[in-house]
Amino acid sequence: MKSRLPILAISVALLAGAAVAAPPVNNADPSAVTWAEHVAPILHANCVSCHRPGQTAPMSLLSYDETRPWAKSIRKVTTDRTMPPWFANPEHGAFVEDPSLTDAEIETLNRWVAAGAPAGDLAQAPEPPSFSSEWKLGPPDLVYTAPEYHVSDDIEDHYEWLQVDNPVDEERWIRAIEIHPGFVEGVHHQLTYLAPPDATLAGVQSATGTLDLTFVGGWGPGVAPLQFADGHGMRMPPNSTLFFQMHYHKTPGPGTGGTDQTTMGLYFHDEKPENVVETLWLVDPTLNIPAGDADYHSWSSFTTEHEAVLFDFTPHMHLRGKAMTFTAEYPDGRKEVLLDVPNYDFNWQLTYTPTEPRVIPAGTTIRVDAKFDNSTDNLTNPDPTSNVTWGEATTDEMMVGFIHYTFSDRTQQTNMPTFIVPDALKEQIEQVREFRRKQREAAAAAAAETSGG
Ligand code: HEC
Numbered sequence: 475m476k477s478r479l480p481i482l483a484i485s486v487a488l489l490a491g492a493a494v495a496a497p498p499v500n501n502a503d504p505s506a507v508t509w510a511e512h513v514a515p516i517l518h519a520n521c522v523s524c525h526r527p528g529q530t531a532p533m534s535l536l537s538y539d540e541t542r543p544w545a546k547s548i549r550k551v552t553t554d555r556t557m558p559p560w561f562a563n564p565e566h567g568a569f570v571e572d573p574s575l576t577d578a579e580i581e582t583l584n585r586w587v588a589a590g591a592p593a594g595d596l597a598q599a600p601e602p603p604s605f606s607s608e609w610k611l612g613p614p615d616l617v618y619t620a621p622e623y624h625v626s627d628d629i630e631d632h633y634e635w636l637q638v639d640n641p642v643d644e645e646r647w648i649r650a651i652e653i654h655p656g657f658v659e660g661v662h663h664q665l666t667y668l669a670p671p672d673a674t675l676a677g678v679q680s681a682t683g684t685l686d687l688t689f690v691g692g693w694g695p696g697v698a699p700l701q702f703a704d705g706h707g708m709r710m711p712p713n714s715t716l717f718f719q720m721h722y723h724k725t726p727g728p729g730t731g732g733t734d735q736t737t738m739g740l741y742f743h744d745e746k747p748e749n750v751v752e753t754l755w756l757v758d759p760t761l762n763i764p765a766g767d768a769d770y771h772s773w774s775s776f777t778t779e780h781e782a783v784l785f786d787f788t789p790h791m792h793l794r795g796k797a798m799t800f801t802a803e804y805p806d807g808r809k810e811v812l813l814d815v816p817n818y819d820f821n822w823q824l825t826y827t828p829t830e831p832r833v834i835p836a837g838t839t840i841r842v843d844a845k846f847d848n849s850t851d852n853l854t855n856p857d858p859t860s861n862v863t864w865g866e867a868t869t870d871e872m873m874v875g876f877i878h879y880t881f882s883d884r885t886q887q888t889n890m891p892t893f894i895v896p897d898a899l900k901e902q903i904e905q906v907r908e909f910r911r912k913q914r915e916a917a918a919a920a921a922a923e924t925s926g927g
Pocket of ligand 1: 532544547548558
């Protein structure tokens, strides 16, 4: 079991709302609620994408017999809104494929459990949805196959960068991307990056190596394939080096290992699309979180000189990550929260796609504010006694707000910013880079000395 952060104010507020809004109908006769008639449709629509055999979740909720033993836990995790996993504060923005249950659905599950979790007429139960291992978006133009990686029995958490052969030597435009993890039970998430032709594995594995990559898209449980709007695409420069960052996570123990070979289907436009999509990284690589600090604040921002269209938001932090907010500060001084994730959970690398792309006028500042908890209150904190800085390992930290975006004016799409570090942080970053470079040199010198003598 992965550990979970405590449920904070937001779920409590939602619960209070639910209690007030609960419909009085049928309260006298809870037995009217059955699995076949009321519960199966809720679970099939919102849970079985993960809770079925061969997926990441620990048990299947497809049939009554499989679900019955879990009734009480289902009541608990849906009432406190830990399931289905979704962390956007509903007060700010509407997002596609939001799996959150409505108050009425949670109430139905509660009443079903209170009635003893009856089956009802199983003959009338809906068929579970069918899932196929086929490509959801149809046959890809090119299938990339990562090198095999053996996830050994004793692995609980492990990061692995894999270089994936890229046969494409000319410029291509990515229209969509679909990722199929190989060893589903053990893959926590996958991130796809493009790098220049001369990039090496050793380079990306170094602490600051990730600062020169282009993030394309990724996979995690519950993450749908990434598809850009019609007429939009991301550029893949000729001879790009392709990296997958794999995060393996599972319960360690005999027989839990497996061999992963993750595949990615890329879908290309036939020619350059009308609009170029880029990934904006709003980062703070200077973060330096003191041991024990329960409320460390870090931020980054970007002021757009042109009207921009924002397609989605992906908060990324590691185990000390606590909360992240994306805010637009409009030229007229108005502020709007575009996405608020008050209880960030590293276990779920979710992308939040607004139901309508957000159009942001020229002169708007897009700000990302992050909070970190490096104290003992944070149940996922691996070591509250150490200071934490930017780095690749789960035990290091990151502060990245990813945004897929374009400029409305096509003539401005030729050189779109990607990696954003606020001017206020630039000098510090050079210092950090210099410091890390010296550290690496010192380590290399020490290693050479040891092997030489
Ligand atoms: C995106 C994938 C996903 C979806 C959707 C999802 N779950 Fe889960 N669920 C998981 C995973 C993975 C776990 C294992 C716990 C963990 O790692 O956090 C889990 C754990 C649980 C548990 C606790 C099991 C235990 O060991 O105690 C329950 C109960 C549960 N889910 C019920 C539900 C219900 C009910 C829904 C739908 C309303 C749902 N889940 C939707 C992935 C999912």
